[in-house]
């Protein structure tokens with residue numbers, strides 16, 4: 001059983017909806033998951049065990065506005081995340097030039113902070129995946145067993 005902070009980056013609600021489902025599913029599977037729709041530096045640096053980032057990309061390869069302040073603060077302050085495990089669900093659309101770049105930036109940041117990746121990140125391309133919620137649910141099932 002793990003304590004999991006689910007950190008959302010969403011503009012139009014897709015990533016938020018998926019993150020919400022992930023929280024329900026993780027809790028059903030016996031974990032303690034908390035949804036952070038407006039994640040703050042203080043929330044994610046209080047001895048987190050596991051962080052699951054669920055973010056879309058906006059603009060031209062940018063992190064959604066609700067997540068950008070956290071990204072900027074973590075980059076500026078570089079807390080030690082060597083005791084933190086993390087997972088990533090990145091939503092995007094491959095018809096854009098910078099596919100899922102927001103998720104990729106968050107992934108790189110977590111590595112730079114020393115966090116350890118649990119399993120492979122999930123990239124959901126809306127051009128190829130008609131049912132993003134189903135894809136995320138299947139991934140969570142497998143990912144949660146590795147915690």
Ligand SMILES: Cc1cc2nc3c(=O)[nH]c(=O)nc-3n(C[C@H](O)[C@H](O)[C@H](O)COP(=O)(O)O)c2cc1C
Pocket residue numbers: 009010011012013014015016056057058059060061062064091092093094096097098099100101126
């Ligand atoms: C204005 C706009 C810009 C976008 N830019 C990108 C992009 O640069 N790269 C990408 O992979 N997806 C991009 N997308 C696709 C979104 O990431 C995708 O639709 C996602 O599901 C939206 O999630 P959200 O509802 O949580 O914001 C863009 C979508 C919109 C509407």
